[in-house]
Amino acid sequence: xxxxxxxxxxxxxxxxxxxxxxxxxxxxxxxxxxxxxxxxxxxxxxxxxxxxxxxxxxxxxxxxxxxxxxxxxxxxxxxxxxxxxxxxxxxxxxxxxxxxxxxxxxxxxxxxxxxxxxxxxxxxxxxxxxxxxxxxxxxxxxxxxxxxxxxxxxxxxxxxxxxxxxxxxxxxxxxxxxxxxxxxxxxxxxxxxxxxxxxxxxxxxxxxxxxxxxxxxxxxxxxxxxxxxxxxxxxxxxxxxxxxxxxxxxxxxxxxxxxxxxxxxxxxxxxxxxxxxxxxxxxxxxxxxxxxxxxxxxxxxxxxxxxxxxxxxxxxxxxxxxxxxxxxxxxxxxxxxxxxxxxxxxxxxxxxxx
Ligand code: 1DF
Ligand code: MN
Numbered sequence: 171x172x173x174x175x176x177x178x179x180x181x182x183x184x185x186x187x188x189x190x191x192x193x194x195x196x197x198x199x200x201x202x203x204x205x206x207x208x209x210x211x212x213x214x215x216x217x218x219x220x221x222x223x224x225x226x227x228x229x230x231x232x233x234x235x236x237x238x239x240x241x242x243x244x245x246x247x248x249x250x251x252x253x254x255x256x257x258x259x260x261x262x263x264x265x266x267x268x269x270x271x272x273x274x275x276x277x278x279x280x281x282x283x284x285x286x287x288x289x290x291x292x293x294x295x296x297x298x299x300x301x302x303x304x305x306x307x308x309x310x311x312x313x314x315x316x317x318x319x320x321x322x323x324x325x326x327x328x329x330x331x332x333x334x335x336x337x338x339x340x341x342x343x344x345x346x347x348x349x350x351x352x353x354x355x356x357x358x359x360x361x362x363x364x365x366x367x368x369x370x371x372x373x374x375x376x377x378x379x380x381x382x383x384x385x386x387x388x389x390x391x392x393x394x395x396x397x398x399x400x401x402x403x404x405x406x407x408x409x410x411x412x413x414x415x416x417x418x419x420x421x422x423x424x425x426x427x428x429x430x431x432x433x434x435x436x437x438x439x440x441x442x443x444x445x446x447x448x449x450x451x452x453x454x455x456x457x458x459x460x461x462x463x464x465x466x467x468x469x470x471x472x473x474x475x476x477x478x479x480x481x482x483x484x485x486x487x488x489x490x491x492x493x494x495x496x497x498x499x500x501x502x503x504x505x506x507x508x509x510x511x512x513x514x515x516x517x518x519x520x521x522x523x524x
Contacts, residue, residue, distance in 0.1 A: 174245075174246055174248070175246070175247055175248025175487060175490050175491065175494070176248065176494075177248075178248070178494055178507070179500065179504070180503065180504040180507040180508040181250045181251065181507065181508045181522050181523070182248055182249050182250050182251075182477065182490065182507050182508070183249075183250065183251045183252075183253065183292075183476075183477065183507065183508055183511040183512070183515075183517065184244075184249045184251070184252050184253065184477060184478050184479040184481065185253040185404075185453050185455075185476050185477065185478040185511050185514075185515070186253070186255070186352065186354065186406045186453050186455040186478035186479070186480050187252035187253060187254050187255070187478070187479060187480070187481040188233060188254070188255060188256075188257035188258070188480075188481065188482065188483065189233055189234070189236060189240075189254050189255075189256065189257060189280065189283070190233040190234055190256070190257045191234070191275070191276055191279045192234050193272075193275065193279075194256070194257075194260075194261075194272065194276065195219060195234075197264060197268065197272065198215050198219060198263075199219070201263060201264070202215070202216055202219070208263060208328075208359075208360055209357075209360055209363050209367055209372075210356065210357025210358055210359065210360070210363050210367075210372060210377075211259060211263045211357065213357060213363075213367060213372055213373065214258075214259075214357050214372075214373060215259075215263075218230060228482065228485075229482045229483060232481065232482030232485070233257055233482060236279075236280075236283035236286070236287075236291070237283075237286065237287070240252070240481075241287065241290060243481065243482075243485060244290065244481075246487060247479070247485070247487045247490050248487075248490050248494075249479060249481075249490070250290070250522070250523050251289070251290055251291070251292060251511075251517070251522070251523065252290065252291055252292070252479075252481065253292045253293075253294065253320070253478075253511065253515055254280060254283075254284075254291055254292065254293055254294065255293075255294040255296070255322035255352060255354060256273075256276045256280070256294075256296040256322060258324040258325075258354055258355060258356050259324045259325075259356045259357075260273075260276070260296050260322065260324045261273045261276070261296060261297075261298045261300075262298070262299065262300070262323075262324050262325075262326075262327045262328070262356065263328075264298075264300075265300075266298065266300040266301050269298035269300050269301070270298045270300070270301050270304045270308075272298075273296045273297055273298045273305075273308055274308060274311075276296050277293070277295055277296055277308065277311075277312055277316055277318070278316075280293040280294075280296075280316075280318075281293060281316040281317070281318070284317075288521060289521055289522065289523040290523060292318075292319075292515055292517055292521075293312075293316070293318045294318060294320045294321060294322040294352055295308060295309055295312030295313070295316070295318045295320065295321045295322070295349075296308075296321075296322055297309060297321055297322075297323065297340065299323060299327040299330075299332065299337055299340060300327055300328070302336060302337050302338075302339040302340050303339055305339070305340045305343075306339045306340055306342065306343035307343075309321055309340070309343040309344060309347060309349060310343060310347065312349075313347045313349055319349055319350075319515050319516035320349055320350045320351070320352060320404070320514070320515055321340075321344055321349055321350070321351045321352065322351075322352045322354055323340075323351055323352070323353055323354065324354045324355070324356045325353060325354065325355055325356035325381055325382045325385050326356055326359050326381065326385060328359070329359035329360060329361060331385050331388050331389075332353075332385070332388075332389060332394075333385075333388035333389055333391070333392035333394065334392075335392075338394070338397070338398075341394060341397075341398045341401050342398070344398075344401060344402075345398045345400050345401045348400070350402035350403065350404050350451065350514055350515075351401070351402070351403055351404065352403075352404040352406070353382060353385060353386055353389075353403050353404065353405055354382070354406060355374070355378030355379065355381060355382040355406070355407070355410070356378070356381060356382070357372050357373060357377055357378065357381070358372060358377050358380065358381040359381075362381065363377070366380075374456065374483065378407070378410075379407050379410045379411055380410075382405065382406075382407075382410045383405075383409075383410035383411055383412050383415075386403060386405055386409075386410060386412060386450070387412065387419070387442070389403065390438070390442050390445045390446075391423065391434070391435060391436075391438070391442070393436060393438060395445045395448075395449045396438060396439045396440075399448075399449075401449055402449060402450070402451060402514070403449060403450050403451075404450070404451045404452070404453065404476075404514070405450060405451075405452050405453070406452075406453045406455035406456065406478055406480070407453075407454075407455055407456050407457055408452060408453075408454055408457040408459075408462045408463070408466055409446070409450065409452040409466060409470070412446060412450075413446065413452070413465065413466045413469040413470060414465070416442070416443040416446060416469055417443075419442040419443065420441045420442055420443050423435070423438075423441070423442050424441070443469070446469065446470055447469070447470050447471060447474070450470065450474065451474045451475075451476060451510070451514055452466055452470060452474060452475050452476070453475075453476045453477065453478035454466075454475070454476070454477060454478060454493075454506075455478035455479065455480040455484070456478075456480045456483075456484050458486070458489035458490075458492050458493055460492075460493075460496045460497070460498070463475060463493075463496070463498075463506070464496075464498070467502065467506075472502045472505055472506070473505060473510060473513075474510070475505075475506055475510070476506060476510045476511050476514070477493065477506055477507045477511070493507075
């Protein structure tokens with residue numbers, strides 16, 4: 171049974187929604203057939219691509235659709251617009267040459283889907299961090315030719331983090347074009363996943379958040395935001411718990427710097443939580459929980475907290491009803507559902523569905 175959601179005094183823009191061209195599944199099948207498959211990739215995509223379970227079948231069907239199925243689900247849930255990204259791990263599990271060329275293909279596919287439904291879909295630019303110069307070029311192409319205004323990076327790339335300066339051409343391009351980067355989860359890399367996998371906790375239930383929270387924190391401690399002060403990173407899942415850690419991060423980071431315990435922990439211009447407040451936007455993907463949302467608004471400000479559903483992985487209409495019913499002042503609620511996303515993803519009023 172479909173429960174239709176009522177109109178509201180705001181447009182609902184869901185900001186962490188996934189798609190997957192069927193051509194990417196062909197590449198994934200080849201990778202999964204190789205003798206040494208990354209354990210996280212095998213656990214995640216190996217599962218969704220082969221499981222007969224209703225969840226997996228539903229997700230595969232929705233991921234590859236950019237028309238009737240997706241829009242029907244959006245209408246039933248009252249989601250007016252989706253900001254869509256290539257599903258995790260995107261091209262980041264591929265070899266460099268394949269990743270560079272497939273990122274362009276995927277971005278063209280997404281742009282084509284958006285052209286069919288310009289008032290319903292907004293796109294994020296997929297890039298291959300494996301080749302930072304090509305990634306920077308693709309950000310320029312995505313913004314200047316495809317009309318997209320954000321980038322998606324699915325956390326680590328073959329176990330490497332963007333805290334390594336070899337990747338910073340990507341940040342340079344993003345900052346120069348005023349293009350936020352959605353640091354979306356991936357399963358933990360091979361050298362981290364063991365105890366997660368053993369307990370079945372490597373995926374969205376917990377491993378995603380631990381890995382991606384770590385990645386975001388590594389950007390802060392590496393001084394990325396001292397070097398690129400205007401750069402904006404978007405985190406899903408209520409900031410992968412970092413707002414909740416803010417006090418302890420500030421205290422212990424300062425204590426660690428003072429004691430000169432690690433060469434890798436250098437003084438920063440500001441406290442870790444200051445960067446959270448000025449260089450991050452946070453979505454509630456997967457966390458339709460008013461208390462967590464209100465806490466995060468308190469920590470980073472109500473201009474930096476946005477709605478996301480995480481379609482199709484968490485297609486839950488009752489969550490939209492719950493969020494509509496949050497006891498939050500109407501101005502803040504419109505920012506949360508609509509205007510923060512409009513500002514961040516450059517969505518003009520003229521594109522909003524009516
Ligand atoms: C899952 C969740 C998979 C999310 C995702 O991409 C994803 C999942 C492969 O439940 O397996 O984006 N998520 O963001 O929560
Ligand atoms: Mn997601």
